[in-house]
Amino acid sequence: MIIAQPYLPQKGHHVRLLSARRAALAATLTAVTLTGGVLAAPAPASAAAQLIANGTFAGTTAPWAALGQATVTAESGLMRVQVRQNVANPWDAMVASPTTAALNPGSSYTLSFDAYATTSFTAKATVQYTATPSSNQSLATDVPLTATSRRYSFPFTAAQAGATAAEVTFQLGGSGGTPVVRFDNVSLMETQTSRPTGLYVSPLSHPADWAARNSGTAEGQAVMNAIGSKPIFEWFGGWFPDITRAVDTYVGAAQAADKLPMLVAYNIPNRDACAHLSGGGAGDAPGYHAWITDFAKAIGNRHAVVVLEPDAIAAAPCLPEIGEDPEEQFRILLDATQVLRAQAPNAWVYLDAGNATWRAADWTATALVKSGVANTRGFSVNVSNYLSTADSERFAVAVNGHLPATVGAKKYVIDTSRNGNGPYTDDTPDDNWCNPPGRKLGTPPVRQTSGAEYLFWVKVPGDSDGECGIGGSIPAGQFSPGLAMALINGAS
Numbered sequence: 001m002i003i004a005q006p007y008l009p010q011k012g013h014h015v016r017l018l019s020a021r022r023a024a025l026a027a028t029l030t031a032v033t034l035t036g037g038v039l040a041a042p043a044p045a046s047a048a049a050q051l052i053a054n055g056t057f058a059g060t061t062a063p064w065a066a067l068g069q070a071t072v073t074a075e076s077g078l079m080r081v082q083v084r085q086n087v088a089n090p091w092d093a094m095v096a097s098p099t100t101a102a103l104n105p106g107s108s109y110t111l112s113f114d115a116y117a118t119t120s121f122t123a124k125a126t127v128q129y130t131a132t133p134s135s136n137q138s139l140a141t142d143v144p145l146t147a148t149s150r151r152y153s154f155p156f157t158a159a160q161a162g163a164t165a166a167e168v169t170f171q172l173g174g175s176g177g178t179p180v181v182r183f184d185n186v187s188l189m190e191t192q193t194s195r196p197t198g199l200y201v202s203p204l205s206h207p208a209d210w211a212a213r214n215s216g217t218a219e220g221q222a223v224m225n226a227i228g229s230k231p232i233f234e235w236f237g238g239w240f241p242d243i244t245r246a247v248d249t250y251v252g253a254a255q256a257a258d259k260l261p262m263l264v265a266y267n268i269p270n271r272d273a274c275a276h277l278s279g280g281g282a283g284d285a286p287g288y289h290a291w292i293t294d295f296a297k298a299i300g301n302r303h304a305v306v307v308l309e310p311d312a313i314a315a316a317p318c319l320p321e322i323g324e325d326p327e328e329q330f331r332i333l334l335d336a337t338q339v340l341r342a343q344a345p346n347a348w349v350y351l352d353a354g355n356a357t358w359r360a361a362d363w364t365a366t367a368l369v370k371s372g373v374a375n376t377r378g379f380s381v382n383v384s385n386y387l388s389t390a391d392s393e394r395f396a397v398a399v400n401g402h403l404p405a406t407v408g409a410k411k412y413v414i415d416t417s418r419n420g421n422g423p424y425t426d427d428t429p430d431d432n433w434c435n436p437p438g439r440k441l442g443t444p445p446v447r448q449t450s451g452a453e454y455l456f457w458v459k460v461p462g463d464s465d466g467e468c469g470i471g472g473s474i475p476a477g478q479f480s481p482g483l484a485m486a487l488i489n490g491a492s
Helices: 020-027 206-213 218-228 243-256 285-299 316-322 326-343 361-370 389-402 481-489
Strands: 033-035 038-040 065-068 070-075 078-083 093-098 108-117 121-129 137-145 150-157 166-171 180-190 234-236 262-265 304-308 347-352 378-381 411-415 454-456
Touching: 070 093, 078 093, 108 121, 108 137, 108 243, 121 150, 137 150, 150 243, 150 285, 166 180, 180 243, 206 218, 206 481, 218 481, 234 243, 243 262, 243 285, 262 285, 285 326, 304 326, 304 454, 316 326, 326 347, 326 361, 347 411, 361 389, 378 389, 389 411
Parallel strands: 234 262, 262 304, 304 347, 347 378, 378 411, 411 454
Antiparallel strands: 033 038, 065 070, 065 093, 070 078, 078 180, 093 166, 108 150, 108 180, 121 137, 121 166
């Protein structure tokens, strides 16, 4: 029996407290795909998927060519470009590489790369047709370089032209000096014309990573088979020092595999306001706007699924306890939905609506409208909770019934990652959300033809809810093989 509570928060169970290995990886995510757990250049989904013949510079820079006052060499897996003289125009010192296939006019593409320079200046990157380069550029954008390596990602649409053989250029003149610029992980890929139907399985999800490193054990094999081999959402927040790099890497890896990436945006100010175990987030509304803008731009015109800010709506009534205004939370979310709609137009965004026993359906519907659900594909329910799929369905249908005609009924998705045995109940229900015993994996991710659009594993099975329940002292977001095995076996 489900004991309905007027307030049963999901609380603090999302923060990705990375191990030293994961933290180091998060700081250096620079590739577009992963092979055997090692960062590498993307494996093309088809012969023409990756349009850069050499973007990783392993021993050579060919077919990149230096033009004007530039010298190019390979250096420790990077392309090193020396501007030899102080020249006035960007194109007076540049490097260029032909694409491996002609562009398709009207189609969408993404150019991504890592770069840094010995001095800060604004370079230019172009994707242009070689027959008429100066007058027929599909992309021509400023690149603000600094001494710190960062990821740059630029979506664009290929221009109409009769001759569509193309090249990528980095134009480095006009800086007022003679900087050295280093590039790595250059990628140019066309966005799929149709939305991928398969969901992306990341080899670096917490359970897949742990299972790969423990593949010789029975537990490692069980975790890989039951969890690591399944499509699970990747969570993104302030723990990634370069959000563009983290998102572009993950989305690019999915694109190279012709699969659909699934992302959680989890960085709102005053995050986890009710329980504080996953506290943190951006410092203020402007800081969050900048972060979600970078997050959305890194997705760009590529296909994706985004669950937007788990708990943020349902936790808003707790904000006065810490001196904050719930209405400001809704305004921040509204802005985020507008940013995602503008900057990531092919992302299906689901604004999180809490769970069936946290807030009433009519209140939730009102809060969703304030928070911009009209700008999204729909809403998510039961993220990181244990409530049954049937109860989550009923709640979602009730929420839809309270949405005004101006918004209309929205699509919804349900997190089934840990609801195989339904919710845990005892005589202290306020903490039954936090690593309860006897829970079980739920229905694996699948797209449906009725009811919820998807059953998803949004919460990573095996990641702790916090220092509570059968998790003991395991911090929120840290993977535990013990918790994973408990979910696999449906036992404590």
